[in-house]
Amino acid sequence: MPCSAFILDVLRGYVSYKTAYHLGTEALDDKRVDGRAAKRALARWMNLHPTNVTQKVQFIMQHFIQNVAPLLDSKAKAMVVTSSRPAAVRYKKAFDAYIASHPEHAGIHAMVAFSGKLTGKEVMHAKDDRITGGTFQCDEDAEFTEGNMNPGAKGQDLRIAFDRPEYRIMIVADKFQTGFDQPKLVAMYLDKKIANEVEIVQTLSRLNRTFPGKDQTFVIDFVNEPEAIRKAFARYDAGAQIEEVQNHNVVYDMKNALDREGIYCDAGPVA
Template identity: 50%
Template sequence: MRQAIEEGFILDVLKNYTNYKLAYKLAMKAEEAISGSEEQEVDAKNARIRLSKWVRLHPHNIGQKVAIIVEHFRSNVATLLGGQAKAMVVTSSRLEAVRYKLAFDKYVREQGYGAIRAMVAFSGDIEEEGQSFNERNMNPELNGRDMRKAFDTQDYQVMLVANKFQTGFDQPKLCAMYVDKKLTGVDCVQTLSRLNRTYPGKESTFVLDFVNDPLDVLEEFQKYFETATLDTVSDPNLVYDLFHKLKATGIFTWSEVEAFSDAYFDPKRGAQALPGYIKPAVERFTKRYKLASEAVRECRQMLKRIEREGGSATDKVNAERRVKEATEARGELDLFKKDLNSYVRFYEFVSQITAFDDESLERLCVFARHLLPMLRQEVLEEDEIDLSQVLLSHYNLKAKRTQDLKLKEDAAGYGLQGISALGSAKAKEEKKDFLSHILEQLNDLFGTEVTDGDKLDWLQGMASKIAENQPLMDQVRNNPRDAIMLGDYPKAVDAAVIERMDIQNGMSLDYLSRPEAANVIQGLILDLLFKGFGKPLQGKL
C-alpha cells in the first residue's frame, strides 16, 4: 500500500478522516409501565440488539446524519472534478438503506437541492410500514440501466449502499465516503479503499465516520501498509467439515443441490427457473423455524403459568429445561444460516489458492449463495420485545476531530491470522433481564456526554442549554422581563439555537429564518426559565 501511494497509483484515503461521536439517552413513555413486579423479563442480548437497531433506525438519528451528509457534500465535494465528484453512504442494513433514501430525498426536496440525487443499492425486497421497497421502485430514474453505468453519469451524485458495492466496485470519481456501519478486518480496508482510485483533478478524499473509532481503522490499514506476514495458515480441509455439517441438517437434499447447479451452469436455461429448485429448502427452513418459535412460546407460557399459580419446584425445573431445549433448537436453525454464509465466504476464498478436485464443493457453494437471501427467521409476536414505550429523550451528534490518520513507516510487520476454525459455534442459552435495567445500562454507556440541553423536547432543551450560561442566568434572575429582552438574552438564544442545530434542524431553521417566530420562541423559553426560578409567568405558554 505504501509503495502504491508513493508512486501515485492510489490515493491515501485516511488523510481527511472525520469521526463523529453519538451520545443519547433512552426513556420509557409511561413510568408506571415498568414499575413493580409487573415488568416482564426479556432476553438481554436480544433486547440490546433490538434497542441498538431501534436507535439506528430512529427517524431523528437518520435525519440528522442525512443533513450532515448533504451539507458536507454540497460544501466540500459537489464542485470537485468539474462537478462530477461522487460520494457513497455505507449503511448497516437494507432497512437502514431504505430509510436513508427516503430521508435523503425528503431533505434535498425541502432544501431545494434538486441537483443532488441519490440512488440506493441493495439486494431483494424489503417491507417497511406496509410497503415493499426494492432497487426498481426506489430508483425510478434508472429505467433499466445498469447501476454502475448510471452512477457514472450526471444523473446521480450519491450512492446509498447496504453491503452491495462495498467491495469490487471501481468508480474513480468517488471523492467522499460517509460511513454508518461497523467495519472490521479486511472489510474495513476494502470498503474505504473504494475511494483510493485516481482520476484527473482528484487530489484528496473525505471520510466522515459515524460509527468506527479512528484508531481501530488505522490499525486495520497498518496491517497492509508495508509488509504483512502470515503467522498461521488457513486450513483448506475445513471446508469439508462444514460441507458435511450442512448436509446433515436436512434443510436441503443433495438432489436439489445437483438440480440447481446443473441449471445454474447451463447457459441454455434461464435464470427464472433457478428459484424453483431452492423453494423446497426455503419451505423446510421456514416451517422448522415457525415450529421452533411456537415451541419456545408455549414453553415460556407454561413456565409463566407455573410461576403464577405456584407450581412445585419439580414442575418449575422441568419447565425451565423445556424452555432451554426449545430455544437451543431454534438457535440451531440460526446457526445453520450463519454456517451457510461461512461456507460461501470460505470456499470462495480458499478455492482461489487451492485446487479442489471435487465439484460437489462448487455445487453447494452456488446453491448456498442463492439460498441465503431467501431464508427469513420469522419470530412470533410472543417472542418480540415490546419497544412501544421506549423513546429517544436526548440526542447529541458532534464531529470529534478531522485528522490525517498517519500510517507508520518501517513498522514491524503484522502477522495475519489464517482461518483455523469454521462452523464451530454452539447455540447459546438466553440470559434474562428487565428492559428498564437494560435501558439504564445503555444510558450509562452512551449517555455520559449528553446534558439537559440535548433533550429532544426542543423548547425544554433550549431552556436547559441557556440555563448553562451562568452570567446570563444572573441577569434573568435579577431583572424584569422587558429589561431581559433588551439585554444579552436574545443573542444568547440565537447562539444556543445555532449550537443545537445538529439536534433538531427543522425547528432551528424555522427560528433563524423567521424573526417573528424567533421573538415568540424567545418569550416561551424565558417563561420556562422563570418557571424554573419560581418567578411568576408573564403571558401564556
C-alpha cells in the same frame, strides 16, 4: 496503504464524527467568542442523534454540498455505507425528502443499492441499532426494491447509472461496499460498524482510485473507532497513520457558522 501513481491515501481525509464533535466543543470553550451564539450556531451539528437518519442526512448533505460537490468540475460523487438493507431504504427516503424540501439542490440525486426486496414492515421494525426509533412510517405491505427506489435509472445497471452526472450519492448496504470501482468517488459517509479488518480496507479503498483533478478524499465515520481503522490499514502499510486533526474544513465550517451569527466583524488592517 502505500500511495502510488494509481491510488490515493484515504486515511489522509479520514475523520470520525466523535473528533468533529470534540472540535466543536473546544470551540465553544474559547472565551473569545460569545458562547451562547456559538451554541445556537452549532447545536444541530453537535447534537446529532446516533440513530436519527434524518439528522445524519442533513449533516451529510451540508458537508457534501460545501466540501465535495464542487470538486472534479462538479462531478465528484459520494457513497453512504449503511448497516443494513432497512437502513439503506430509510436513508434513501430521507435523502429524497431532504432534496425535495431544498429545491436549490434539485440537481443532486441519490441512488440506493441493495439485494432482493423488503416490505414496509421489515423496514419499520428492523432490528438494527443504527436506525432504532425515528419517525419513519410506511404501509407495512409496501415493497421496496432497487427498481422502484431508483426510478430514474430506468432499469439500467446501477454501476453504469451511477456514472451519470445527476447521480452524485450512492447509498449501499453490503452491495457495492467492496469490489466497486468509480474513480469520481471522493467522499464516504460510514454508518456501519465494521469489525473485519480486510473489509475495513476494502470499504475505504472505494475512494482511492485516481481521476484527473482528484487530489483529496473525505471519510466521515459515524461509528467506528479511528484506531481500529488505522490498525486495519497497518496490516498492509506499517506507516499507516490517522492524524489527530485531519479535516481542516471542520474548522472552516465552524467559522462560517459563527460568521452567520454576526457576533464579530472584520475590522480591516491595523494602521
